[in-house]
Every structure is written in C-alpha cells, then in structure tokens.
Amino acid sequence: MTHLAASQRLSAYLDGELGTAERRAVETHLRTCPVCRRDLAELEQVKTLLGALPEVEPPAGLFADIRRELERPTPVLGPLGGWLRGAFRRPAVVAAAALLAVLLIALPLAKGRIDRLQAANVGADVYVREHALLSATDPFADRAYLGLLIGDANVALVGQRRAPEDGR
Amino acid sequence: MLQYQPHEIEAFEALVERYGRRIYALAYRMAGNDADAKDLTQEALIRVYRALRRIDPAANLESWLYRIVTNLHIDLLRRRPKARVESLDAPLLTAKGDEVTREVEDPGPHPEEVVVGAQLDADIQRALLALSFDLRVVVVLSDVEGRSYEEIAEMVRIPVGTVKSRLHRARRILQAHLAHRMPRRDDP
Secondary structure, eight states: OOHHHHHHTHHHHHTTOSOHHHHHHHHHHHHHOHHHHHHHHHHHHHHHHHHTSOOOOOOTTHHHHHHHHHHSOOOTTTHHHHHHHHHHHOHHHHHHHHHHHHHHHHHHHHHHHHHHHHHHHHOTHHHHHHHHHHHHHOGGGOHHHHHHHHTTSOOOOTTSOOOOOSOO | OOOOOHHHHHHHHHHHHHHHHHHHHHHHHHHOSHHHHHHHHHHHHHHHHHTGGGOOTTSOHHHHHHHHHHHHHHHHHHHOOSOOOOOSSSOEEOTTSOEEOOOOOOOOSOTTSOOOSHHHHHHHHHHHHHSOHHHHHHHIIIIITOOOHHHHHHHHTOOHHHHHHHHHHHHHHHHHHHGGGSOOOOOO
C-alpha cells in the first residue's frame, strides 16, 4: 500500500472499519512509516478528546415546556382562528356583522331582479325595432352587418400577416 | 388539532424519556449554544408528535430522530447564516430581569495538564463549530455519539465511503485546532 493510500485510511483503521486485507496493508505500512504512526496517534487523541466530552444535560424544564407546547391547540386557521375565537366571545358583534353582510349581498341581488322584470315588461320588440332602424339609416354602424360585409374580403389588422392569396 | 389515544400519548412520553436527552445533546454539539439546541429539540419532538401515527415501528427510530435534528439544523443555518455568538463576559438576564455574570473556568496555570473541564469543552466546541456542517455532523455522530460508519451513512444519507473521508478530514482539522490541547506524545 502506498503512503498516500495508507494515510487516507488511518481514521477508518483507528475505528476498526477496514476490511481484513486493507487493515493488514495499513499495519504493514505503519511498521515502516513514522509519519503515519504520528498521524495515527494524533487522530486517536482527537477521537479520545471528543469521546471524553461530557453529555450535555438538557436545561431543567425543557421537556415540560415542550409538552405544554404540544397541549396548546394548534392554530390551524392562523390569524383567522384567533378572530373566530374572538367572535365566540362577542355574539352580538358577530350577529350585527352577519346582518350587514346579508344586506350588502341581498340588496344588489334584489335590485337586479327588479330591473330584469321591468325590462321584460318593455318587451323584446323594442330592441329589434331599434336595431332595424339603425341598420337602415346607417348600415356601417351596425357591427353585425359590417362583419358580414368584410368577412370574405382579405382585410388584415395592422401587424398581422395577410393570408397568402396569389400563390406565392 | 391532534387527538391521540392515551396509549399513543404514553408512547410519545416514552420516546421523549428515551431519546429526549440524546436529541438535546446532539443538537447542542451541532449548534454550539443552548438556545438553538432547545429550539431544535423542541421542533424535532413536535415533528415526532405530529407524525406519531405514521411512525413505522420497524424503522430505525433513533436514526430517524437524528436525521430530523440534522435537517432542522440545516434549515436553521439556512435561515440564519451567521452563527449565534454568545459573549462570555456579557451579563446574562435572569427570568426576573436581574443581571448575573457567567462563571467561566480559569484555564489554570498548567496548560500541559489535560483538564477535562468547562474550558476544554468550550475549546472543543469552538473547534467543532469551525468545521463545515457536513464535516461536523459526521464527526459528532462518530466521536461524540459513538455511531458506526454504517449508522452515520443511514442518518446523514451519504455513502459509507463519504462518511469515511469526511470523518478523516474532520479529525485532521480538529487536530490542527486542538493541537495545544493534546497531551505530550512519547511515542517514537
């Protein structure tokens, strides 16, 4: 085993994490290499130092705090949840707000329905009559008529490609 | 809101009892300060609690817990790239609002003497924090927590070969940082 290969395996050798063949190769190298012997000793010191570190004690009350945290209802609704909880404490305010909301939605709906009923009374023929009059006096103002006129002409809007016509 | 059966609450309590201290210890070695370690432990246990019904009893629970802690720590580092620095001589505030000063152990008159005490602990912790996250997690799991390469590979989700090389690099860097703390060697 080369010096480089052996030196890169010193940690694994120290931890007993090498296979038999690799372990023997490292051992053979160590017998002849003072540099690797020194490195191995240093690595072992680091391992020993870290291993001797005392286990850190969790601060008193940490787990009790965590249990308390877990017992607290989770605010699934976020800020809305807080608002809802507040609502239960003040029913009168909620009732007033609900009434206002109903009125705000219901009034335009009711008004729209009345308008539609009135329009139905006037009758559909008013629209037809107006349309016929307009078409007769000024046919180019009638969009439907205009569409019919230019539908088969090769008219293109600005910026759009004109459809090929002349076989080019 | 989660509604657990009494036996499920009991299972969670047993889990906290069994792994809570280890989780805190790992979090402390990774984060290097009590405040972050507490946050990490709390967040990890809350995640465990929420996932209680989904835990596979056949799975390696401990390695899963460790993975939660390390992942949370990665999140923490991402959110706050600068490490929290606690001044040793700044006064601390107690819960009542009084100021107290830290008692920091004196290094002592004989630096050659290996004293496994607060100062050495602080030196090692500082050296650990100087490592990149990738190297730190491997060396902490191996040398502080005593995990095998195989276990670390599973916890960190990296190949065993990567554990091997990262651990080696981490130890070499730590050795350079802690050389002044090493006992005098007498071997040839």
